[in-house]
Amino acid sequence: MIEEYLTLINRIRQELDTLHQVVNRAERAINAALQRPEDQDLYVDSAVLSLHDFYAGLERIFQKIGTMVDGRIPTGADWHYKLLQQMQADVENLRPPVLSPEAVNLLDEFLRFRHVVRNICNRSLPSGKKYEICHSERTFFVNEESPTPR
Numbered sequence: 001m002i003e004e005y006l007t008l009i010n011r012i013r014q015e016l017d018t019l020h021q022v023v024n025r026a027e028r029a030i031n032a033a034l035q036r037p038e039d040q041d042l043y044v045d046s047a048v049l050s051l052h053d054f055y056a057g058l059e060r061i062f063q064k065i066g067t068m069v070d071g072r073i074p075t076g077a078d079w080h081y082k083l084l085q086q087m088q089a090d091v092e093n094l095r096p097p098v099l100s101p102e103a104v105n106l107l108d109e110f111l112r113f114r115h116v117v118r119n120i121c122n123r124s125l126p127s128g129k130k131y132e133i134c135h136s137e138r139t140f141f142v143n144e145e146s147p148t149p150r
Contacts, residue, residue: 005069012061018057019057026051029044029050051113051117056114059083065098066083066087069091070095074086080111084104084111087099088103
């Protein structure tokens, strides 16, 4: 059992390393967009795809925790949101909450943004909303890096 948890810890660390790279890539794209207005749409689209990758990476972590620690992950049409709620829960005798209510609210916005990116043409999103969510990505990642993220 301990071996499984050590493996989980290692996988989470690897995913977090990848997420650092994704956040940096999104920031570079936004900075480039601000410096090169003539190519802004290209850089903002790159940042948007990085945001998608950011949420997907977090979700992979939550799925691993749900599977290996909680012994279950939600199903159904709204399983993505239920997974966030599951990560907010204190699972008695297993683990403390992984996410705070504030983090769940912020990640719910990322979840909805990811849905738009996947299902609606990227060009329909206003640039201001893209920038706002890009800033939230860094805020979330920096605030959640404590040894016991909440």
